[in-house]
Amino acid sequence: MSVAVSVSDLSKHYGSEQAVDRMSFDVNPGEMIALLGPSGCGKTTTLRMIAGFVEASGGDILLDGRSILALPTHRRNMGVVFQSYALFPHLTVAKNVAFGLEMHGVPKTDRAARVMDVLKLVKLEGFAERYPKQLSGGQQQRVAIARALATHPRLLLLDEPLSNLDAALRSDVARDIRMLQKSHGLTALMVTHDQSEAMAMADRLVVMRAGRIEQIGTQEDVYERPATPFVAGFIGHSNLVQGRLSDAGTLDCGGVQVALAGRYEARGAVTLALKPERIVLTPAGTGGDERVCGRIELATYLGTTVEQIVRLGDARLVIRSPSSGPAATRRFAEGDLVGVSWAIGDERVFSEDDRPLSAGH
Amino acid sequence: MEDIGKRSRGRGLPSRRTVLAGSAALAMPAIWTSGARAQSSTLVVSTWGGNFGRLLTENVDVPFMKPLGIEVVQDIGGEEARVAKIQAQRMLPQGNIDVACVTGGVAQRLADLGALEPLNAATVPNLAHALPNLLTPTAAPQFYSPQVLIYSSERVKEPPTSFADLLEPAYKNKVGLTDGNFPFNMMAAALYASGNITDVAGAKEAMIRLNKNGLKLYPSVDATAPPFKSGEIDAGIMFLARVISWQDSGIPVKAAFPKEGAALYVSSLVVPKNAPNKQAALKYINAMLEPSAQQGFAAKLGYIPATDNAGLSGTLAQQLALPVPAPKLVVPDYAAMAAGSADLADWWKKTIQRS
């Protein structure tokens, strides 16, 4: 089956400021894509260009193979769920949901049934006659989704769907949306700045930074194989250690020599990315594959995990280990000298121009 | 020390007057007035502002009152407000106006109410020179001006000679009157109708005819000048004094005395019976009738002095001189006017303004 949405070289600039710079990605039918990045990265502008609220400066957007750039919003048939929900405050839940049906010319006689169907979908059938302000935030969001889905949109667009919800609700709602999307085979695009939201809800992530795509891939792709130091830092909160490759297996990190797990052909300035939960600490001088040793500067007990910070010359490494259970490791006190080690697969070295270097044994 | 006291009193007065304007009608006694104004060196003159008030200061206050140690405070406002104050205060033992500048009709209305102090040559020596036909027992005539036909000297070839001319088709849509002057407009109509200035019925009929001839109304005297200049109107009825001052400011108009007679506009000074400073008030009126004061007003406003010894000379005397043979001048019948003033105002509003 061909792609549902194809975005190619999409750009937007305001004067000399480049908000979105030649973005290209596809959305497959029945797939949920998350545009992920820090605020100001251009993800929302991209969504608004797809919805038609913002005119593109260049590039194209194809929906089922046809360009929709020339179409005004109301003829694009997108279901948009806004961060603020944007429910019509003067209309009841049922009328909010029926609005799109009316605009699409669904006969009045059919509307009520379709409204109830879609309200059932979001488990709000008992709230049809309420006004938005009489609902909780979570309920309002479900109305917003129901309203967007009522017209059977070709593409569902979700702008920061969880950010206006209480933290406690978020994972539940994320799961509900995900299940709804999967069970109905909805093609969807969401925008978020929260990597855990994106991880929980999307099939694939598009990681963005400063108007450009850094990496497109599944959760595992971007987590295990980040394409750039930015992705490594943004997705896995990886430690990014600047240094120089002095020989194939040694990173000179401000005078501290780190014995790398892999062997690299490049020389010169590189960035080493290490995930906090993939680093193992042992008492200094006891482990065979100790790659570097340093002192514990800070140790914090966080419940399920313990966070320890080890000083390596100018750099600091954050290490997170389970606080109990079979994988729990020994805990150290501040000031202890520890050996730091990791496996070859958990080591990611990027060249000066932010490309990953392949590791040999 | 004394100076400071005087000045602060002078400043305090306007606000008290403002309060009084309202409270007088509430019949709230002006008790504080009597206490505060016990000192007799202050004189309150209720008058029009602008040129009129300024000329009073220049020609009376400064040259005559100041040397006597009398400080004049002007209470500036419209005539109707002045009447209302005197009327409302007349039952009080003491009012707060010493001298009021009013027109002849108003002076009569106040006299009929018994609100005015009698004036005569014994108390105001210069009244001996006042023109006898303008003199009344309670009002000192200051100056007068005949009401004449005014016409455009540019567009009117044949000067009008009577109110009757204004009714002609030649003047259709070309006659303009000052709305606020309606009592005098009606007098002109009455004189035309029957030669009797109190002929209200005849005046009404004539005015309705004038109205049907496309009469234009302007809210104030000053608003009646521009249409003469712009060509909107060619003729009307106006006081000679105004015709003269408009001529002086370059508006191409001329005056013609109507053959049926010209009603006289008379400006007078009166003293309320309960004036707090009656002695100074009489001195003030006497000073107003002095030749020098009369000349000052005549020169600036174009009014004819109401005294026989004003001694005008030069261009001014020529401008103010009445034509030969002497035109018929008619002093309004104030008693008749006063009786019907409210009804006439209503009639004017409903019949003339409305159609």
Added chain:
Amino acid sequence: MSDAIISGRRSRQLGGTVLLAPATLVVLIMLAAPLALLVRYSFNRFSPTDLMIAAVTPENYVRFFTDPFYLEVMRTTIGVALLSTVLCLILGLPIGWRLSRMRPPWRGIFIFAMIMPLFVSSTVRALGWMILFARGGVLDLGSSYFFQRHFEMQFSSTGVVIGIVSANLPYMVLMAQSVFAGIDDRLSEAARGLGAAPVRAFWRVIWPLAIPGIAIATIMCLILGMNAYATPILLGGPRFQMMAPLVYWEFGTNNNWPFASALAFVLMATTLLLAVVAHTLVPRRYRA
């Protein structure tokens, strides 16, 4: 302990009430007392010699309601107020909408431009129109030159309506602007996303939400129009009559305070009635 806290709070509330009392009293005296006096005066009797005689008589009201002249003046007043309000709506709403959707620097500049005329009193503005409309004025000269006929706008009801609209329009624009600016743009986007063309999105979503605020602006324009004084006098001339100048005429020229009070009270009551009617015309669910 908690008793002390509660009593402390209560005494603080009491203190607030006591502090507010003088201000409330002043407002009461300044607003209510003159109104009460007005009503009282309107039942007094007028006498040319004594001005006002204490009485309780309906004659002033009877005079108003039985004389076609006064009823006609009231009709004119209502007509001018309604017409000028409708024109303010027609002209003001699009401008207010456009302003509310402008980007920051321009929006401020244009709002300031709208406020500018309010720095000049409506009397001075009416004088400006007078000069413009006058024979020999710019419009008249243009009309005479191009159409060989004079421009007749001075002392006309059209002139009065133009004057009142020009005086009230800034209020309408500013209020409409703030009403529209308070409505989230996302709502319009949501409607468009659901298939509503922009115009339809406006009428179905923005407009219903704006109605309460627009109703208030409309009522304000209506009140200003009903009570217009300087504009009808200056631009309408002696032959054009509206209620506010008539009240002043009876009060100032005829010194008939009882009748003037009755006229003022009738004007006030009619204005209030119109405001209530305007309010009830707004569907209940849209009311503020």
